[in-house]
Amino acid sequence: MLGLNKKDMTLLIAVAVLTMFAPFFLNPFPTDSAMAQFNAGYPDLMQRFVIFGIFAIGFNILFGLTGYLSFGHAAFLGVGSYAAVWIFKLFTYNVVPAILLAVIVAAVFSVLMGYVSLRRSGIYFSILTLAFAQMMFALAYSVLSNPKFNLTNGETGLQVYPNDPQMFHPEGMQDFPHLFGLYMNSTYTMNVGPWAFDFNTGYYLCAVVMLAVFYLAIRIFRSPFGMMLRAIKSNQTRLNYTGLNPRPYTLAAFVISGAYAGLAGGLMAAMDPLAGAERMQWTASGEVVLMTILGGTGTLIGPVLGAGFIKYFENIFSKINDAVLHQWFAFLPDGLEDFVVFIIHPFVGKGWHLTLGILFMLVVIFLPGGLVEGGQRIGKWIKNRGKSEDSDAGPKTEPAE
Amino acid sequence: MDAILLQILNGLDKGSAYALIALGLTLIFGTLGVVNFAHGALFMIGAFCAVTLQRFLSLSYQTVSETEKDFLGNPLKVETPYVESWFGPEIGASIIDWSTPLAILLAIPIMMLVGLIMERGLIKHFYKREHADQILVTFGLAIVLQEIVKYYFGANPIQTPAPDALSGVANLGAWFGLELAYPVWRIVYFCFAALVIFGVFAFLQFTTFGMVVRAGMADRETVGLLGINIDRRFTIMFAIAAAVAGLAGVMYAPINPPNYHMGMDFLVLSFVVVVVGGMGSLPGAVLAGFMLGILESFASTTWATTTIPGINQIIIYLVAIIVLLTRPRGLMGRKGVMEE
Amino acid sequence: MGILEVKDVGKRFGGLQALGDVNLSVKENSVHAIIGPNGAGKSTLLNCLVGKLIPDTGSVMFDGQSVLGRTPYEINQMGISRVFQTPEIFSDLSVMENMMIPCFAKRDGSFRMHAIENMMDEKDIVEKAEAMLVDMNMADKREMHAASMSRGDKRRLEIGMCLAQEPRLLLLDEPTAGMARADTNNTIDLLKQISDERDITIAIIEHDMHVVFSLAQRITVLAQGTPLVEDNPENIKGHPKVREAYLGESA
Numbered sequence: 001m002l003g004l005n006k007k008d009m010t011l012l013i014a015v016a017v018l019t020m021f022a023p024f025f026l027n028p029f030p031t032d033s034a035m036a037q038f039n040a041g042y043p044d045l046m047q048r049f050v051i052f053g054i055f056a057i058g059f060n061i062l063f064g065l066t067g068y069l070s071f072g073h074a075a076f077l078g079v080g081s082y083a084a085v086w087i088f089k090l091f092t093y094n095v096v097p098a099i100l101l102a103v104i105v106a107a108v109f110s111v112l113m114g115y116v117s118l119r120r121s122g123i124y125f126s127i128l129t130l131a132f133a134q135m136m137f138a139l140a141y142s143v144l145s146n147p148k149f150n151l152t153n154g155e156t157g158l159q160v161y162p163n164d165p166q167m168f169h170p171e172g173m174q175d176f177p178h179l180f181g182l183y184m185n186s187t188y189t190m191n192v193g194p195w196a197f198d199f200n201t202g203y204y205l206c207a208v209v210m211l212a213v214f215y216l217a218i219r220i221f222r223s224p225f226g227m228m229l230r231a232i233k234s235n236q237t238r239l240n241y242t243g244l245n246p247r248p249y250t251l252a253a254f255v256i257s258g259a260y261a262g263l264a265g266g267l268m269a270a271m272d273p274l275a276g277a278e279r280m281q282w283t284a285s286g287e288v289v290l291m292t293i294l295g296g297t298g299t300l301i302g303p304v305l306g307a308g309f310i311k312y313f314e315n316i317f318s319k320i321n322d323a324v325l326h327q328w329f330a331f332l333p334d335g336l337e338d339f340v341v342f343i344i345h346p347f348v349g350k351g352w353h354l355t356l357g358i359l360f361m362l363v364v365i366f367l368p369g370g371l372v373e374g375g376q377r378i379g380k381w382i383k384n385r386g387k388s389e390d391s392d393a394g395p396k397t398e399p400a401e
Numbered sequence: 402m403d404a405i406l407l408q409i410l411n412g413l414d415k416g417s418a419y420a421l422i423a424l425g426l427t428l429i430f431g432t433l434g435v436v437n438f439a440h441g442a443l444f445m446i447g448a449f450c451a452v453t454l455q456r457f458l459s460l461s462y463q464t465v466s467e468t469e470k471d472f473l474g475n476p477l478k479v480e481t482p483y484v485e486s487w488f489g490p491e492i493g494a495s496i497i498d499w500s501t502p503l504a505i506l507l508a509i510p511i512m513m514l515v516g517l518i519m520e521r522g523l524i525k526h527f528y529k530r531e532h533a534d535q536i537l538v539t540f541g542l543a544i545v546l547q548e549i550v551k552y553y554f555g556a557n558p559i560q561t562p563a564p565d566a567l568s569g570v571a572n573l574g575a576w577f578g579l580e581l582a583y584p585v586w587r588i589v590y591f592c593f594a595a596l597v598i599f600g601v602f603a604f605l606q607f608t609t610f611g612m613v614v615r616a617g618m619a620d621r622e623t624v625g626l627l628g629i630n631i632d633r634r635f636t637i638m639f640a641i642a643a644a645v646a647g648l649a650g651v652m653y654a655p656i657n658p659p660n661y662h663m664g665m666d667f668l669v670l671s672f673v674v675v676v677v678g679g680m681g682s683l684p685g686a687v688l689a690g691f692m693l694g695i696l697e698s699f700a701s702t703t704w705a706t707t708t709i710p711g712i713n714q715i716i717i718y719l720v721a722i723i724v725l726l727t728r729p730r731g732l733m734g735r736k737g738v739m740e741e
Numbered sequence: 742m743g744i745l746e747v748k749d750v751g752k753r754f755g756g757l758q759a760l761g762d763v764n765l766s767v768k769e770n771s772v773h774a775i776i777g778p779n780g781a782g783k784s785t786l787l788n789c790l791v792g793k794l795i796p797d798t799g800s801v802m803f804d805g806q807s808v809l810g811r812t813p814y815e816i817n818q819m820g821i822s823r824v825f826q827t828p829e830i831f832s833d834l835s836v837m838e839n840m841m842i843p844c845f846a847k848r849d850g851s852f853r854m855h856a857i858e859n860m861m862d863e864k865d866i867v868e869k870a871e872a873m874l875v876d877m878n879m880a881d882k883r884e885m886h887a888a889s890m891s892r893g894d895k896r897r898l899e900i901g902m903c904l905a906q907e908p909r910l911l912l913l914d915e916p917t918a919g920m921a922r923a924d925t926n927n928t929i930d931l932l933k934q935i936s937d938e939r940d941i942t943i944a945i946i947e948h949d950m951h952v953v954f955s956l957a958q959r960i961t962v963l964a965q966g967t968p969l970v971e972d973n974p975e976n977i978k979g980h981p982k983v984r985e986a987y988l989g990e991s992a
């Protein structure tokens with residue numbers, strides 16, 4: 001179906017079900033319960049899950065398949081956001097043209113950056129992309145916000161002001177991005193007993209877009225083009241001596257992933273009509289790298305998992321403070337309670353980045369295949385445990401997915 | 402003329418920092434073949450050694466003065482640093498005043514230890530892995546180190562003054578009959594950097610240890626075959642590179658009040674410097690460091706920024722991109738080191 | 742006129758004259774061996790033919806067209822395939838995928854954007870790759886991870902990948918170096934079979950005399966960057982200069 005084999009179709013359906021019913025899955029705890037702080041089913045966070053999912057899926061098409069490690073992809077996300085906000089400012093709050101322009105502008109930028117950077121590989125490529133992105137960040141942050149030619153509005157960030165032209169914005173419509181009249185911030189809350197579930201228009205738009213681009217990614221993975229990209233990662237020498245030119249392939253992958261980043265940026269602006277330069281900084285690029293490797297580089301579902309994982313724990317960890325910790329460990333004797341809180345304190349709240357860094361290292365060191373590999377290992381372990389009881393067959397090596 | 406000279410001087414201090422960090426990066430890359438994204442963090446830790454020592458020396462106890470009163474009429478509380486009570490007020494005060502240069506003594510062992518732990522505990526396991534993995538794990542480490550510093554020292558820059566005697570402005574031009582006011586500490590920094598660079602080169606040139614390391618940089622396998630334990634030397638080399646970055650950081654503290662992200666800021670630029678100088682070339686790293694520092698300072702003049710707005714922000718990246726595309730080996734890169 | 746004409750090719754590396762005035766003519770549908778002691782410049786010559794190195798002087802014509810100044814993939818698309826000393830295959834891919842890539846390269850040229858089609862739906866490619874696997878005697882290894890194969894199998898796969906491109910000239914650089922006797926003999930048989938059954942010219946660089954004399958119809962002896970003699974195997978065996986420069990050394 002849809003040109004996918006059974007396994008891929010199952011995966012797609014699973015992701016579709018998860019995203020469509022996310023408002024239920026992510027709010028498993030009643031609103032008033034103590035566990036409600038672990039709920040993640042509010043619109044803002046759910047939007048971030050899927051938007052960063054899109055970003056990481058795209059990044060994975062470049063890094064996962066070709067092995068080219070870009071440290072500049074946040075720049076495309078930022079460019080996409082700026083493009084979208086400009087549409088809001090000049091023309092209309094309808095998100096369709098904004099998102100389209102975001103994708104196109106990001107793709108144009110990635111053609112330029114990719115064309116130059118891909119003339120080198122390995123660490124030089126990483127440094128070139130880093131240099132480009134930092135340059136764009138520096139420009140967006142300062143130069144392009146001068147009074148004569150204010151493209152980015154510098155530190156404040158680009159936003160829509162009442163005196164902007166907004167040529168096609170009809171009178172009487174709210175000042176917020178919408179999809180043909182459906183406002184991105186409109187939320188229907190369903191109350192079931194003590195539970196509350198939020199259904200947000202913006203989230204569903206993002207989720208549908210993500211499903212579409214996830215489907216596209218599956219197709220790319222299974223296509224001859226995808227195979228060529230994996231071949232580039234595996235052995236460029238052989239590829240060259242097989243009559244294939246790696247450069248247009250890598251450039252195409254670069255532009256596709258850049259367009260994905262632009263799409264994510266456009267959606268971000270559609271959810272909240274604001275664009276700031278900090279979105280382009282290289283730490284932001286580092287974040288998408290982390291999402292991809294944490295989930296599982298080169299796997300289909302990995303980047304989505306990684307993005308969800310990081311955004312969820314970012315949200316949870318940042319909310320935890322000493323009061324919460326004391327509440328959790330209240331069952332311990334007083335001295336011990338203080339000690340435990342003292343130990344955990346640096347890793348939560350504002351210390352989330354510390355946890356993130358440690359996680360990053362642990363994954364690279366012990367689990368280069370990310371969560372997907374971790375899952376596979378556990379699965380294999382369980383299977384082998386079941387097997388070893390009736391036969392002593394050695395572990396079979398199966399080709400990686 | 403004065404203006405040009407001044408810009409060159411202005412570029413020297415940043416250039417010195419770039420050169421020192423790039424030197425360490427190149428040493429590590431050349432010997433261990435590892436791309437170390439945590440090298441900027443070592444620079445930052447060095448700067449915080451200065452902060453720590455300053456705070457430590459300023460630790461005080463409180464006494465209540467019997468004679469003096471504060472403006473509310475309460476007895477005045479007097480803070481006396483312990484050092485002043487141990488060594489007498491005068492010597493004590495000057496020890497505190499000189500805390501930044503003194504921090505060099507603290508930083509050398511600490512940085513070498515940090516380097517040693519880093520290499521033995523982490524980097525060692527990544528020799529055989531892909532460059533992408535090395536980048537990623539050291540990037541993670543850099544985040545961890547900077548977050549730890551942020552946790553203990555906060556997010557704001559911390560003023561770390563130079564000794565009074567060295568914090569004024571000198572009229573350098575007097576020697577040449579020109580008008581050139583220039584902060585003394587920056588001159589000190591440049592001289593210090595030159596000294597360290599000279600020391601590292603002399604060490605590599607004139608000691609047997611250095612000879613083996615240089616041979617190892619040129620051809621690791623062959624030297625390994627000679628039965629020389631190259632790994633242990635490389636570990637020590639890593640520690641030295643860490644110390645160089647740390648020293649660069651200590652002395653930079655008065656120029657730019659240390660903050661937790663200064664390492665990252667400098668790292669990106671230092672990588673660019675290494676690439677421009679030529680991966681694996683020590684003289685290239687130093688040369689490119691100073692060159693880019695000076696270039697940046699020229700690009701920051703009002704003349705440059707009015708001609709091409711923002712040129713000061715992007716000049717280094719621009720140069721790097723041009724160099725990488727036209728001379729992929731960098732200015733002085735050796736053949737065969739990470740080509741393509 | 743041979744299919745490959747090398748005229749006065751010279752190449753210097755700094756002070757070292759690796760190749761000086763090499764002339765070579767390879768006849769269509771023959772097996773031509775290039776032998777010579779270590780450091781004679783055999784690999785350098787081969788690299789000049791495939792676009793990895795550009796000679797300082799001289800010309801290299803393949804089928805009447807110059808190959809100089811072209812990139813490796815362009816030269817490959819002209820019909821020259823190359824087998825490496827240590828097998829170069831796509832080790833992260835399955836054996837079948839390894840075989841499909843050259844089939845795509847043959848059909849679609851050096852680049853084609855087919856990002857939406859499922860690769861297994863390309864029936865002609867799949868059939869051709871499967872047939873090639875059968876030819877190479879590795880149909881049972883179809884789904885195997887290429888990295889997990891034995892060295893002999895990797896060599897077989899690499900040769901098969903080159904053949905899948907239907908090249909007119911197949912270049913091999915010491916294909917049996919470091920191989921056990923049995924593997925070497927297998928490789929000889931395979932190459933014999935290939936040259937008998939296909940319209941293909943083979944140029945082989947070899948150190949192992951056994952291989953050379955069992956395969957080649959024509960032999961060029963290279964020493965210190967210049968061709969010493971070019972003749973058929975019988976004459977080469979008895980040639981005094983060759984004995985002196987090469988056979989004497991290896992005896």
Ligand SMILES: Nc1ncnc2c1ncn2[C@@H]1O[C@H](COP(=O)(O)OP(=O)(O)O)[C@@H](O)[C@H]1O
Nearest residue numbers: 754757759777778779780781782783784785786
């Ligand atoms: N890229 C290179 N740079 C410098 N010298 C080289 C290079 N490639 C080969 N050589 C030198 O050229 C000579 C011929 O080498 P090569 O063609 O590999 O010999 P063969 O394959 O016959 O053993 C050798 O002396 C070798 O050291």
Ligand SMILES: [Mg+2]
Nearest residue numbers: 783784785915
């Ligand atoms: Mg050779």
